[in-house]
Amino acid sequence: MSLPANPAPSLHLHIDEEALGRNWKRLDTLSGTARAGAAIKANAYGLGAERVAPILHRCGVEDFFIAHWSEASTLLDHIAPRNISVLHGPRNTEEAAFARSVGLRPVINSLEQAHLWLNAGAGPCDVMVDTGINRLGLDLSEVNDPVLRKLDVQLVLSHLACADEDHPLNLIQLEKAHNAFAAISSAGKSLASSAGIALGPDYHFDVTRPGLALYGGVPRSEMAEAIEQVAFPQAAVIAIRQVDAGASIGYNATFTAPRPMRTAVISLGYADGFLRLWAKAGCFQFENKILPLLGKISMDMAVVDCSAAPDISEGDWVTLAYGLPEASAATGLSQYELLTILGQRLHD
Structure with a gap:
C-alpha cells in the first residue's frame, strides 16, 4: 500500500x-x-x-x-x-x-x-x-x-x-x-x-x-546600506481565538489579557529556532500589519495579538520580522546564531 x-x-x-x-x-x-x-x-x-x-x-x-x-x-x-x-x-x-x-x-x-x-x-x-x-x-x-x-x-x-x-x-x-x-x-x-x-x-x-x-x-555599520535582508521565516496561522480580559496566555501565565483580545496561534516555536528570547521583542507581519507576540513561545507554536488584522484567518501566512541587525539587538543573539539556528522544518 x-x-x-x-x-x-x-x-x-x-x-x-x-x-x-x-x-x-x-x-x-x-x-x-x-x-x-x-x-x-x-x-x-x-x-x-x-x-x-x-x-x-x-x-x-x-x-x-x-x-x-x-x-x-x-x-x-x-x-x-x-x-x-x-x-x-x-x-x-x-x-x-x-x-x-x-x-x-x-x-x-x-x-x-x-x-x-x-x-x-x-x-x-x-x-x-x-x-x-x-x-x-x-x-x-x-x-x-x-x-x-x-x-x-x-x-x-x-x-x-x-x-x-x-x-x-x-x-x-x-x-x-x-x-x-x-x-x-x-x-x-x-x-x-x-x-x-x-x-x-x-x-x-x-x-x-x-x-x-x-x-x-551586517557585521559593520559601513555595510548597512549595501546589504539586503535575504531570509524571511514564514508560518501558517493554525487557530484564531477570542480571549477574555483577565485570561492568561501560554505557559506559566506570563501574559494576562488587559482587555478582550483576538489572537492567532502561529505554527512556529523554539524547536524551529524561534527561541524564547523573542518573547518580549518579537512580532509577525501580515499585510503590513504588526502582530505582537503574547506570552511564552512554545515548542511548536507562538501566540500573537491580531487585533490590528481583523481579516486574518486560519490558513493565512505570517512573516516573522527577521532583519538580522534589528533581531540581534532585540534578542541578544548574534546575527550568525539567528541564521544558523533556523530549524529543519522551515526548509520543508
Missing part, C-alpha cells in the same frame, strides 16, 4: 534569491581588485547550501568554502570540486583519500595535515596560517617548513579575529599575514571575510570570503 504525499507544510523559509545575488555583487565590488568568494558552510548559514550555491555560482562566484567534508555531497552537482575548499582540512588518511578522489581542495592547517595530503598523492590545496585568532592554522614559526614547498597551494589564508570592530589586533594580524603570505608560494592570498571587506583594500588581497553579509547580516 502506497502512502499519499504529505500535506503541504505549515512553515517555510522564504529566500529572496535576487537580494542574495545583489548582496554578493555588492560585496564583490567592495572587494576592489580581489574577487569575492562565498562561505557556504553550516548549510549556507542555515539557508540551505543546495539552494544557495547554484544562485551564487550563476552570479559568478568561483571560490566556495565549507567546514566539514560531509557538506560537500550536496554541492557537487552544482560546483566543480576544485572550487570547493574544506576549511577543517584532512584529519586522517581516510579524509585525505576522499579529498584526493573527489577533487576537493583541503585547507591544510598543520604540518601533520601537509604530510597526510602528500602521502595521499596530494593535488591542489589551500593553506591556513594563524595570525592571531588562535584557532586553526599553521603557527607563524612553521611557514618556512620545507614540506610546504612541496604543496600545490591555490590559496594561502588567514582569518581576522576582530574585523567587526576597530581593534588594534586588526593591524597586527594584517602585518603578520603579509609576512606569512610572502613565505608560502601560492596562486592567491585571502584574509578578509564579510567584516574584513569593510576594513579596506589593504585587507582584500586576492580573494575575500564573505559569509554573513551574503545572507543579510
Whole structure:
C-alpha cells in the first residue's frame, strides 16, 4: 500500500534569491581588485547550501568554502570540486583519500595535515596560517617548513579575529599575514571575510570570503546600506481565538489579557529556532500589519495579538520580522546564531 504525499507544510523559509545575488555583487565590488568568494558552510548559514550555491555560482562566484567534508555531497552537482575548499582540512588518511578522489581542495592547517595530503598523492590545496585568532592554522614559526614547498597551494589564508570592530589586533594580524603570505608560494592570498571587506583594500588581497553579509547580516555599520535582508521565516496561522480580559496566555501565565483580545496561534516555536528570547521583542507581519507576540513561545507554536488584522484567518501566512541587525539587538543573539539556528522544518 502506497502512502499519499504529505500535506503541504505549515512553515517555510522564504529566500529572496535576487537580494542574495545583489548582496554578493555588492560585496564583490567592495572587494576592489580581489574577487569575492562565498562561505557556504553550516548549510549556507542555515539557508540551505543546495539552494544557495547554484544562485551564487550563476552570479559568478568561483571560490566556495565549507567546514566539514560531509557538506560537500550536496554541492557537487552544482560546483566543480576544485572550487570547493574544506576549511577543517584532512584529519586522517581516510579524509585525505576522499579529498584526493573527489577533487576537493583541503585547507591544510598543520604540518601533520601537509604530510597526510602528500602521502595521499596530494593535488591542489589551500593553506591556513594563524595570525592571531588562535584557532586553526599553521603557527607563524612553521611557514618556512620545507614540506610546504612541496604543496600545490591555490590559496594561502588567514582569518581576522576582530574585523567587526576597530581593534588594534586588526593591524597586527594584517602585518603578520603579509609576512606569512610572502613565505608560502601560492596562486592567491585571502584574509578578509564579510567584516574584513569593510576594513579596506589593504585587507582584500586576492580573494575575500564573505559569509554573513551574503545572507543579510551586517557585521559593520559601513555595510548597512549595501546589504539586503535575504531570509524571511514564514508560518501558517493554525487557530484564531477570542480571549477574555483577565485570561492568561501560554505557559506559566506570563501574559494576562488587559482587555478582550483576538489572537492567532502561529505554527512556529523554539524547536524551529524561534527561541524564547523573542518573547518580549518579537512580532509577525501580515499585510503590513504588526502582530505582537503574547506570552511564552512554545515548542511548536507562538501566540500573537491580531487585533490590528481583523481579516486574518486560519490558513493565512505570517512573516516573522527577521532583519538580522534589528533581531540581534532585540534578542541578544548574534546575527550568525539567528541564521544558523533556523530549524529543519522551515526548509520543508
